[in-house]
Structures are given as structure tokens and as C-alpha cells.
Amino acid sequence: MNVYHPKVTAWLWLLGMLFIGFLGSQSLTKDWLETGFLALLPVTEQKPEIAKAVRQHNEQLNRKVIWLTGALTSKDAIAHAQQLKQQLQQSGLFGELMLELPQQTMVKQYQQLFSYRYQLLDAQTRLTLDNNPKDLLAQNLETLYSPIGQMTAADLEHDPLLLFSRYFNAQNPLKLTVEQGIVILHDADQFWALLLTDLEDQYLQLDKLETLLALVNSSTAQTQAAGGDLMVTGMPLFTAQGSDSARQEISTVGLGSSAGIVVLLLLTFRSLRPLLLSFLAIGSGLFAALVVSVLFFGKIHIITLVFGASLIGVADDYAIHFVCDSFGAKNWLPRQGLRYIFPGLVIGLLTNLLSYAGLVVSPFPGLQEVALFSAVGLLVAWLTVVLLFPLLLTGFKPDHQPLILVCANYWQQHWPVWLLKNRHWLIPFLLVFIAGGLWQLTPRDDVRLLQSAPAELLKTADKIKQLLPVSQENQFFLVSGHDINDWHQHEQQLLERLNLLTQQHKLMAYQGLSGYWPDEANQQTNYRLLDKILYQSGLLKQYMMELGFSGQAINTELKQFSEAKNRSISLPEWLVTADETKQQLWLGCDVERCLSRVVLTGITDLPSLAALQSLQGVAWVDQVEQLSSLFARYRLSVSLLLIVAYLLVFSGLGLKFGWHNALKITAIPVVAALVSLAMMGWFDQLFSLFNLFALLLVLGIGVDDAIFFFMADSSAALSNETVHDRRASTSLAVTLSALTTLLAFGLLAVSSTEIVHAFGFTVATGILTALVLSPLVGHRTQGSWEIKPS
Secondary structure (H helix, E strand, O other), rough: OOHHHHHHHHHHHHHHHHHHHHHHHOOOOOOOOOOOOHOOOOOOOOOOHHHHHHHHHHHHHHHHHEEEEEEEOHHHHHHHHHHHHHHHHHHEEEEEOOOOOOOHHHHHHHHHHHHOOOOOOOHHHHHHHHHHHHHHHHHHHHHHHHHHHHHHHHOOOOOOOOHHHHHHHOOOOOOEEEEEEEEEEEOOOOOEEEEEEOOOOOOOHHHHHHHHHHHHHHHHHHHHOOOOOEEEOOOOHHHHHHHHHHHHHHHHHHHHHHHHHHHHHHHHHHOOHHHHHHHHHHHHHHHHHHHHHHHHHHOOEEEHHHHHHHHHHHOOOHHHHHHHHHHHHOOOOOHHHHHHHHOOOOOOOHHHHHHHHHHHOOOOOOHHHHHHHHHHHHHHHHHHHHHHHHOOOOOOOOOOOOHHHHHHHHHHHHHHHHHHHHHHHHHHHHHHHHHHHHHHEEOOOOOOOOOOOOOHHHHHHHHOOOOOOOOOEEEEEEEEOOOOOHHHHHHHHHHHHHHHHHHHEEEEEEEEEHHHHHHHHHHHHHHHHHHHHOOOOOOHHHHHOOOOOHHHHHHHHHHHHHHOOOOOOOOHHHHOOOOOHHOOOOEEEEEOOOEEEEEEEEOOOEEEEHHHHHOOOOOEHHHHHHHHHHHHHHEEEEEEHHHHHHHHHHHHHHHHHHHHHHHHHHHHHHHHHHHHHHHHHHHHOEOOOHHHHHHHHHHHHHHHHHHHHHHHHHHHHHOOOOOOHHHHHHHHHHHHEEEEEEEEHHHOOOOHHHHHHHHHHHHHHHHHHHHHHHHHHOOOOOOOOOOOOO
């Protein structure tokens, strides 16, 4: 402070902000906002191959949107779907729209695989040939004489045993009604036409998410106006709803905090200067936090901005403490005011930075972003106050005594007296309250709490899932092998077990590549099976003669079968003919292994499926369970971190102010944290890893409140002023800071996302408790000093 020159420091601040502005002009021109839910989650701690499978699985889910247009007749449902398709095409959001089934693609696939018909047998055909081959021929005859026999008869000329027709139909086991090439679903009330879409870009920007929501709303309104109905589901829609909710919460928290600060500062100071300077500190901090975070992470999540908006209530604390000090000294000068509060500002900043540093150890990218954003925002807000305020507050001295100062001073004088007078019953009550709340505290580590979807959206998704049971679960199997044959053997063993589970109704359906493509050894086995049972035995010849085939046709079939003896189709060749869904099951081969995914639909018994990971080359991947377990493990680790942080603060304060004083100061955030935890237990609030990070913030804010009351006594002693003057201005600053911070974090408690709500509830209760207890620090019972309002 002896070499402090306000004009020099003000120029330093201006140069620093210009530099940050230049960086912002470079970084904020690109796409810097992340909106996807999965970006909040940590990278899996599993092996690289599992991480790759999880990433590919998520990318597949992140792009698909399912639309169902409903009407009383299938004809009307199709008409609504055709109108909807045109609307979606015009939006430019979708890279692929499928209303009519791709007949040409299916024909091409049929032609490419047909020459391998003797090697490609579906599982049911192989089973029938092994047990009773005559049943296969009888089934063919039954099919030919059925109402759909005319459609099947067209295949007889080239495929008399209908082997390839069976195999080809088995590629799509779900039997769906098709009209005019469009899939039609039916429930008790109406018909539904299916339209599948894939987003052109899985990393949707905020404006595109808004476009998607608007598109869903407008399409729903148009379809209903035409007498139909519309249901939509898909991960992008959940992301869009979450982003829209977060944007509204940013407005609520930001505007709420700003309005609270405006009202409080105008009522207190009756001047625009403190208000404008406070917003200068806040604005500088938030802008610098945004620029630095984008530069460091490349993109930041919209949830980070929700927490960043709440930073308004903390960043203005430094400004409030500075300006409120003007009430605590006669002939107040800004430079002298800074000298008095500077130690408290430094300790407050360090404890807050320590609190946010605790978030850096989190494995969750979202919390790491919040940590950097908040730390930078607070640091720049602090620098704005220290470097700029002494110059811009020159000549400022309030000439009134606001009512809130009278109330705050009365509170800090009389409230501690009442607490100390009744400590004999208050302390036991507090201990019982804390113990009872902690007893009822139940951890919940479900990762799904990170996202809160509207009930209507969940209801629609469930109804679509009942009508169209094809949506993949988050859980899947990862199958590996040293080579193609080894992998195929492992996956076949898994599929056999999954087939048993489907028969036991523990699983609706599953999909694995080896269920469609037999390896080369199995292809030759299939050929030999046909040769032995149907061709050499004469059953084929007898069957064809009964159907009226000529001798020439029979000889042609025998010749074609003989020529196909050494044929086989490799997996890469087969994948070229497969649809995208099947292609995405294959993860490829490297030097060490070959990998594939087996995806699941309609799980009803998770433990039975998880038990199958005991099979050789099979790994069970449950993202929800793995991330929830990660939540639980880190909750225990952060509990220890929390204790260490409080001990570090106590040690630092002890070395600076003595152990007795350090104990009194640290007791405030400790009790505040315990009361906050107890409140969560009594009010049945969510308790998870995120609440512990919130308690790190309670540490920083609680130490702030206590240290300023402690410094009020020390500053007054050094400047030969009355303790009451310093405590009066300090109580005003602490009260205003607590109120603005409560507005910010308290507004987080109205969030629809349960974890954000719990974070806000934890910080708000902790701050309120610290506010109530902090006047006990440095309190003296003798003497009193009253301020009368002007």
C-alpha cells in the first residue's frame, strides 16, 4: 500500500481488460457453447476399447429423432406423415429422413447376397434342418398355400427351398405392418405412421436446438389442426428441452441477482456510483471468466453459464465491502478504506479460490468448467475493486445513515447477546438438530439426476417405446476376440444365452452381427448340412417334383448348388450390404483384437444380463451404473477433500492470527456446513457429490463473513477508531453480501434439474447460517453504540 498509486493501477486494469477483450474477439466468434448432456459426464475409466464403444453408442443415439403421426385411419396417418416430411426437409436440420422403406436398397442387398444363399442360413432354419428337415419343406408348402403364397411364389423359381427368403426376412425380425411402403403402427385408439430422422450434426448449437423445439411445436400444432396427432422422441429432443430450461434459468438467476443488487444498493447508498461500480466489477469478472474458459476448454457447457450467472451474487461482495467501509470512518478516503479492508479482501479471495480449486479434482468436465469460470470471475472482480475503485470512488462519502445500516448494526449488537445468553439450551438443540439431520441424510448417486426431463416428454417416449420396441438401451455388451473367428465364437456363445433370456421374458430383443453373418467355417458347415440332408438324400428332388418343377429346373438347381461349393463371403464384404444400424455394431480389428457391440432392447432383468460378462471375451457395459458408481467413489474422496480444505484454512488462519482466533473464525463455516447438511436430511433434499462441492463454497463465504468481523476489531484498533464504527460498517457489508449471494444461489434452488437445485439449496442454507453466526466473531458485550436513521 505504500507504493500504491490509483492512477497507475487503473491503467493496468484497463490494459488487462483490453487484452482480454482482444482474446474474446478471437475466441467468441466460433461455436463455443456446448449443449449436450453427455458433455457433462466424465470420460469412462474403463479400457480404451470400452470408451470407444461407449462413444460410438452415444453418437448413434444422439442423432436419431422418431416421429409418429396419428389418425383414426392409416390413410390419414400417412397423409399427415407425408406433410410432416416436407416440413422437416425444409428445416435443414436433418441429414436423413426415412418415411418410405428404401425398396431399392433392399433389392440391391438381396441381389448382392443371393449368390451366397447356401452359406447364409438363419438360426431357425439351421435348427429345423438338424431336427427334422421335412418340417422345413412342409412349412414351405404351408406358406405357398397361404394368403401370402402368391408373394412367396415369385421367389420359388430362383430359390425353390426359400432358404434365402428366410435368411433375408430374419435380418429384420420385427414384424411391422407396411402400407404404401410406410410402417404403420396401431394402438387401441388410432393408427400411427413412422418417420425416422437423423440429425445432420450431432453437436447441435443452441440456435439449432431452439429451431428443433420450435419445429416440434409448430409441427404438432399443424398436425392437430389437420385433425391428427403427433408424438416425437429422441435424445436430441431431451437435449433441446434441457438447454431451453438452462437458458431460462440463466435469465432467472442473472436477472434476479441483478435486480436484487440494484434495489439493495440504491436503497443503501442513494447513489448510482456504487451501483455502476458494482456492476463494472461483476461484468468484468463474468466477461473475463467466459473468455478464459472458452480459450482453455474450447467449448463450455450451458450449465456452466447457469452457475456463472449465480456468480453475480459472490463477485459483488468485494465491491460491497469496499463501498460499505465508507460508513465506518469519519473523513473516509478510498485509499484508506482499501488499506483497512485489504487483508480481509485477500483472505476472502484466497479462501474462495481454494473452494473453487476443490472442484478441479472432480472427474466431471462440467464441474471443472464451473471451477475455472468462477475462479477467474472472482479474481478479475477482485482486481477491478482493488485496482480501479480507489480512483473512481474519489470524493465519494455518503452523508446519510440508511435504515439497513441501523438494522444491521442492531442485529450485530443484540443478536450475539441473545445467542450467548441462551447458549445453555441453544447448543444442545443445535447438536440434536445436526445429529438428527445427518442421521436422515441418504446419498443418491444416480447420474440421471444430472438431467431433468419434462414429465410430458418422458410419457411420450414411453408410449412410443411400447408402440415401437426398437429403441436401444444404454446398456450393451462388448465382445472381443483375438481374430475374426475367435470373436465370432465368443459372440455366438453370448447370443445363445441372450436367446434363453428372451424366452424367459427378461429381455425383449437383442442384435449382434454374428446372428446375421456366419464366419467362413460356419458358412461351409451350412453348405455341407444342406448337401447331406436335402441334396444327397433326394429330398430336394422329391420336393421340387411335387411342386411341379420340370426336370431341367431341378438339374439347374443341382448345378447351381454344386458351383457354390467353395463360396464364402467375408465380414467386410457382408457389411457393405448391411444397413447402417448393423454396420455400427462392428468396431473393427487391430493388432490385438476384434471388437463388436451387442445392443439390447426392452431389458427387464439387469442382474441376469450383467451375469453374462463371465463368458469369455464378453464385457458388460452399463454407462448409468458405472457413472453412478463413479459418483459414489468421488463422493467419498471429496468428503476427505472437504475436511482437508477446512483444515488448511484453519492452519493458515492460525499462523496469521493465532490458533484461538483461527478456531473462532473457522467455526463459522464448519457449523454452517453441518447445519446445511442437516437441513438436507430434515427436508429430504438430494445429497450427492455436488452438495459437497457446494460446501466448499460455504467454506469460502463463511470465512469471508467471519474474517471481516474479526478484521473490524483489528482495523479499528490500528486506526484509533471505535470498534462499533468498524463493526457497524462490516455488519452492513456482510448483510448486503449475504443477501445478494442468497439471491444468486437461492435462485439456483428453483432449477428443474435436481442436482442444480440441491447445489443452490446447500449453498443458500450454508450462507444463511454463516450470516447468523458471524457476528459472534469479535463480539464484546460491554458498551453499545446506536445509529439513528436520517
